[in-house]
Amino acid sequence: MTDALAAPPPPRPAAHHELSVLWVRHWTDQLFSFAVERPEDFRFRSGEFVMIGLPGEDGGKPILRAYSVASPGWAEELEFFSIKVPDGPLTSRLQKIQPGDRVLMGKKPTGTLVLDALTGGERLHLIGTGTGLAPWLSVARDPETYARFGRVIVSHTVRQVADLAYREFFAGGIHEDPLIGDEARAQLTYYPTVTREAFPTPGRITDRIRSGDYFRDLGLPEGFDPAQDRVMLCGSMAMIKDTAALLDGFGLKEGSNAEPADYVLERAFVG
Numbered sequence: 001m002t003d004a005l006a007a008p009p010p011p012r013p014a015a016h017h018e019l020s021v022l023w024v025r026h027w028t029d030q031l032f033s034f035a036v037e038r039p040e041d042f043r044f045r046s047g048e049f050v051m052i053g054l055p056g057e058d059g060g061k062p063i064l065r066a067y068s069v070a071s072p073g074w075a076e077e078l079e080f081f082s083i084k085v086p087d088g089p090l091t092s093r094l095q096k097i098q099p100g101d102r103v104l105m106g107k108k109p110t111g112t113l114v115l116d117a118l119t120g121g122e123r124l125h126l127i128g129t130g131t132g133l134a135p136w137l138s139v140a141r142d143p144e145t146y147a148r149f150g151r152v153i154v155s156h157t158v159r160q161v162a163d164l165a166y167r168e169f170f171a172g173g174i175h176e177d178p179l180i181g182d183e184a185r186a187q188l189t190y191y192p193t194v195t196r197e198a199f200p201t202p203g204r205i206t207d208r209i210r211s212g213d214y215f216r217d218l219g220l221p222e223g224f225d226p227a228q229d230r231v232m233l234c235g236s237m238a239m240i241k242d243t244a245a246l247l248d249g250f251g252l253k254e255g256s257n258a259e260p261a262d263y264v265l266e267r268a269f270v271g
């Protein structure tokens with residue numbers, strides 16, 4: 001009898017937000033960006049990532065992948081920068097989204113590419129390859145970044161010139177930002193490098209660091225100084241490994257949210 005009278009279990013809260021797509025921009029046949037509406041209760045720190053996905057086909061399980069939020073913590077919309085993997089379970093479908101479509105977003109942002117995980121310094125180097133640029137779009141639009149660091153360098157290494165998504169934005173558009181435009185103009189340097197096509201600053205960022213070109217181009221003393229330089233790394237695993245080894249060689253220590261230090265890293269997520 002008691003069974004029959006027992007109250008039904010309360011409905012489980014939805015695991016994901018279901019959000020409307022606001023815009024989509026295709027950079028190349030391999031790269032695109034999109035933005036979704038921001039739920040009122042969604043808070044995140046600039047540089048964090050969140051799960052993004054689509055409902056499963058034919059009522060199957062939803063497919064989600066981690067994406068860095070490319071918007072700063074104060075933004076009203078949430079922007080993401082993605083590759084298109086032709087056979088990727090998520091991005092083969094996600095690349096077809098249109099404004100008004102719905103995507104799923106996890107409720108818990110997290111990550112180590114945050115100012116909180118770094119100790120104080122004079123210069124902040126944001127080093128990314130491919131879609132590993134995404135968190136820098138967030139961190140470089142956060143006023144706290146310019147309050148904490150006198151100089152901010154966004155470096156982006158890609159194979160081809162066309163892969164330099166957001167080039168115009170970092171080269172000039174960001175200077176018009178009403179919130180951080182003046183700071184960006186005075187403190188931010190964009191440093192693109194291209195590995196498989198002619199370009200004024202050619203080659204891998206690791207090679208340019210090793211040769212000293214990186215520091216000469218930026219008018220900085222050669223080498224990373226543990227007293228002044230702080231670094232965030234995002235992109236291919238190989239780039240992160242090689243750059244982290246270089247930083248270790250200069251005496252920089254890897255940090256985390258629990259133990260802030262000189263540099264932090266996160267793999268760029270692949271859909």
Ligand code: A2P
Pocket residue numbers: 129130157158159160194195196204205206236238239240242243
């Ligand atoms: P490269 O063309 O010499 O491989 P991907 O498109 O494979 O994700 O790579 C994005 C960029 O990262 C490419 O320009 C690639 O250069 C560069 N890259 C790959 N591995 C490394 C590494 N170990 N160190 C530095 N850059 C790297």
